[in-house]
Amino acid sequence: MGTHMGIDGTRVHEELVMAIRHSGRVVSRLASATYRRVGARGSALAAATAAAALVLSACGGSGAGGGNTATGDIKLGISVPLSGAVGSSCSPMNQAMLAWFKHVNATGGINGHQIKVDNRDDGYDAARSVTNTKAFIAEHVVAVTGQCGSLQPPAQLPLLNAAKIPFMYVFGASTSLLKPLSPMYFNLMPTYGSQLVDEIPWVFKAHGPGTVALMDTVTPDSPTTAKQVEAAVKAAGGTFVGDYKAPPGTADFAPDVLKIKQKHPDYVVLDQIPQDAARFTQAMTDNGFAPNKFLVGSSAVSQQTFLNGVSSALQPKLLVSSDTIAPAGAGTTQCESVLKAANVKVEDVTLRGCGTAQVVEKVLRTAKQPISSQGVVAAMESMSGVKASEIYPPVSFSATNHVGVSSLYVFGVKNGAFYQVGSIGG
Amino acid sequence: MGLAISVIVSGIAFGLLIGMLAFILVFLYKTTGVANFAVGNIGMFETFIVYELWKNGMGLWPAAGVGLVCSAVFGVLIYQLVLRPFGGNQANTLVRTVALFLLLAAMADVFFGQDQPYHFPSLLPTGGTKVGGVLLRWSDLITVGIVLVIVTGFVAMFRWTRLGLQFLAVAQRPETARLLGVRAQRLSTIAYMLAGCLALLIGLLLAPKQLLFSQMMNPILLFAFAAAVVGGFTSLGGTFVGGIIIGVVTDLVTTYVGSDLTLASALAIMLLTLAVRPNGLFGTAQVRRL
Numbered sequence: 263m264g265t266h267m268g269i270d271g272t273r274v275h276e277e278l279v280m281a282i283r284h285s286g287r288v289v290s291r292l293a294s295a296t297y298r299r300v301g302a303r304g305s306a307l308a309a310a311t312a313a314a315a316l317v318l319s320a321c322g323g324s325g326a327g328g329g330n331t332a333t334g335d336i337k338l339g340i341s342v343p344l345s346g347a348v349g350s351s352c353s354p355m356n357q358a359m360l361a362w363f364k365h366v367n368a369t370g371g372i373n374g375h376q377i378k379v380d381n382r383d384d385g386y387d388a389a390r391s392v393t394n395t396k397a398f399i400a401e402h403v404v405a406v407t408g409q410c411g412s413l414q415p416p417a418q419l420p421l422l423n424a425a426k427i428p429f430m431y432v433f434g435a436s437t438s439l440l441k442p443l444s445p446m447y448f449n450l451m452p453t454y455g456s457q458l459v460d461e462i463p464w465v466f467k468a469h470g471p472g473t474v475a476l477m478d479t480v481t482p483d484s485p486t487t488a489k490q491v492e493a494a495v496k497a498a499g500g501t502f503v504g505d506y507k508a509p510p511g512t513a514d515f516a517p518d519v520l521k522i523k524q525k526h527p528d529y530v531v532l533d534q535i536p537q538d539a540a541r542f543t544q545a546m547t548d549n550g551f552a553p554n555k556f557l558v559g560s561s562a563v564s565q566q567t568f569l570n571g572v573s574s575a576l577q578p579k580l581l582v583s584s585d586t587i588a589p590a591g592a593g594t595t596q597c598e599s600v601l602k603a604a605n606v607k608v609e610d611v612t613l614r615g616c617g618t619a620q621v622v623e624k625v626l627r628t629a630k631q632p633i634s635s636q637g638v639v640a641a642m643e644s645m646s647g648v649k650a651s652e653i654y655p656p657v658s659f660s661a662t663n664h665v666g667v668s669s670l671y672v673f674g675v676k677n678g679a680f681y682q683v684g685s686i687g688g
Numbered sequence: 689m690g691l692a693i694s695v696i697v698s699g700i701a702f703g704l705l706i707g708m709l710a711f712i713l714v715f716l717y718k719t720t721g722v723a724n725f726a727v728g729n730i731g732m733f734e735t736f737i738v739y740e741l742w743k744n745g746m747g748l749w750p751a752a753g754v755g756l757v758c759s760a761v762f763g764v765l766i767y768q769l770v771l772r773p774f775g776g777n778q779a780n781t782l783v784r785t786v787a788l789f790l791l792l793a794a795m796a797d798v799f800f801g802q803d804q805p806y807h808f809p810s811l812l813p814t815g816g817t818k819v820g821g822v823l824l825r826w827s828d829l830i831t832v833g834i835v836l837v838i839v840t841g842f843v844a845m846f847r848w849t850r851l852g853l854q855f856l857a858v859a860q861r862p863e864t865a866r867l868l869g870v871r872a873q874r875l876s877t878i879a880y881m882l883a884g885c886l887a888l889l890i891g892l893l894l895a896p897k898q899l900l901f902s903q904m905m906n907p908i909l910l911f912a913f914a915a916a917v918v919g920g921f922t923s924l925g926g927t928f929v930g931g932i933i934i935g936v937v938t939d940l941v942t943t944y945v946g947s948d949l950t951l952a953s954a955l956a957i958m959l960l961t962l963a964v965r966p967n968g969l970f971g972t973a974q975v976r977r978l
Contacts, residue, residue, distance in 0.1 A: 296856075345794075345797060347903070349797070349802045350801055350803070350805065360974075433978075458960055480947075491832065507946070507949070508942075508947045508948055509950075511899070511903070511906070511907055512907065512947060512950070513702075513907030513908055514698075514702045514935075514938070514939065514942075515942040516695075516702065516939065517695055517698065517699075517939045517940075517942040517947075518697040518942070518947070520691060520698065520943065521691065521943055523689055537805050537901065540896075540899055541805070541898060544807075544896075544897060544899060548897060549698070550816075566803075567804070567805065569802060570803065570805070571806070571807050571899045572807075601730070607803070657737055685894075
């Protein structure tokens with residue numbers, strides 16, 4: 263293999279230079295910039311950088327979607343936080359999804375085809391989720407599902423849109439992915455903002471209007487949610503007293519609690535990740551503060567892991583919305599028996615995982631054979647009022663609506679567990 | 689004004705916990721010559737052990753007592769099995785502490801992490817008393833007492849006991865100390881035994897406020913390093929002053945400016961201290977003869 267002399271005197275293999283020249287302007291510019299900057303010892307690094315760019319650009323844009331593998335298996339990709347700030351909340355959900363898919367495979371698969379899941383940890387990190395997504399695209403998965411979190415989906419979706427692979431049923435709030443509508447993005451759960459917008463009038467109707475303070479975890483969606491909540495409070499006859507923000511993993515919530523305490527609000531609305539919400543409520547207890555009426559939350563905090571961190575004094579003041587049934591209502595479901603057989607604890611987040619997997623199964627069974635990404639999208643967009651899961655209300659999608667659930671359950675707390683006190687919509 | 693005073697009081701309480709973690713960092717630095725990145729997670733892991741004992745039926749105080757004994761042994765094991773073998777220079781040991789930090793977090797996730805975070809009961813009484821409209825929590829007042837006892841005890845040890853003198857000798861002149869008959873490795877073992885116990889104490893004080901989970905100490909660790917720099921890496925008492933400064937300033941910034949700048953304000957204080965007093969507020973310059 264011959265070598266070329268680079269601009270700065272470095273030597274580069276001839277074939278690599280040819281590949282770089284033919285691969286496109288971006289890669290060439292990257293390679294040129296790298297050549298200009300590095301010295302002789304950096305030539306290997308420069309070559310590796312250019313080669314990596316080649317590989318990455320190849321992975322990003324085939325645009326053909328995925329289909330069954332050569333053996334007829336249906337390949338799904340799951341990138342999910344199994345570690346990191348929300349790992350403890352998302353990992354059980356993931357285990358439940360895998361348990362249901364294993365059950366489907368054990369009972370004959372989808373029309374005789376087995377579901378194969380490439381399950382990867384992204385640690386609640388957008389960059390890692392992108393790496394995982396590129397791998398899924400290279401593997402030609404039929405769909406990507408099972409994501410949990412708000413930080414990762416905005417990074418993953420552009421790749422999946424370009425590859426025409428559906429991104430199904432994220433447990434997280436990403437308003438920016440729904441407006442404008444993304445062709446490949448389908449969600450079961452309404453965004454946390456829209457849940458709170460629907461919940462606030464319900465709470466005011468049941469318990470009277472009042473003053474409302476909002477406690478936020480800073481995420482890409484939190485400014486939008488804050489505006490939605492403020493508008494909903496005012497429209498329902500209440501008074502919005504402030505939006506208080508804290509980054510994920512905040513060490514000390516005492517300053518925020520003390521600020522909110524000064525306002526003596528009737529309601530405190532929680533728009534936080536579960537661990538931060540639990541620690542925030544702990545700081546409330548430590549500082550002798552509780553809202554006059556209720557703590558209001560969305561499905562982000564309708565989890566036992568959150569409830570376990572809330573003091574017994576505050577638990578009766580909790581009202582949360584959820585798009586899935588409470589564990590107390592799951593006694594006769596197949597999900598409960600499958601989860602128990604797989605030694606997965608039956609709780610809110612695992613029922614959500616199992617229910618989500620049931621909806622995925624329904625879509626795969628409905629899609630035209632042989633299963634393809636386009637077929638999965640078409641199957642979803644034709645679903646109207648379908649009871650696809652024991653855990654979710656009936657789901658409906660269309661070409662212009664990619665949020666499947668339109669009604670919510672409202673939970674209170676009794677004896678340390680969530681139970682249904684009402685419903686919204688439906 | 690009431691809000692400002694409440695925030696300052698809260699900041700002092702938070703700062704004392706930061707200061708305790710910084711104290712262990714400085715103590716290990718003074719006695720072994722290496723700042724240990726893993727001290728926070730050592731405390732976290734030990735607290736999980738106490739939690740498991742309590743969850744399985746042991747009373748909280750007996751579980752804490754057993755945990756204290758286990759922590760002393762754990763500290764010794766960490767030094768003997770992770771930090772001491774194969775020699776190596778300070779950089780090598782520092783990297784090992786980073787690896788230990790990551791390993792302990794991963795192990796906590798594997799063994800204990802299924803349903804975290806956990807509500808951890810407090811060893812200290814809850815509630816408090818109001819003084820001029822400001823709530824003073826009993827737990828915070830007792831923490832102040834604990835801190836005073838620890839600082840007094842350690843300062844006395846370093847100043848007036850043979851053991852303390854040997855610690856200082858090994859930290860400043862390890863080779864000379866060895867030549868004079870000081871058993872450096874024995875001293876380092878004792879240092880880690882004490883550090884293990886102190887780390888558990890921090891975990892037991894912090895877990896009721898922060899909830900018990902594998903990353904419980906991460907937000908505090910950075911503040912603790914800042915507190916150690918501000919107080920001076922050679923001053924044990926300075927760590928608590930540094931912690932209080934960091935705690936109060938960050939809480940005031942959170943309250944009146946915004947939480948976006950909380951961490952930045954701690955780092956700004958650290959940089960300012962390094963610029964104005966490179967050895968920290970109470971540190972002394974380290975002089976080396978070439």
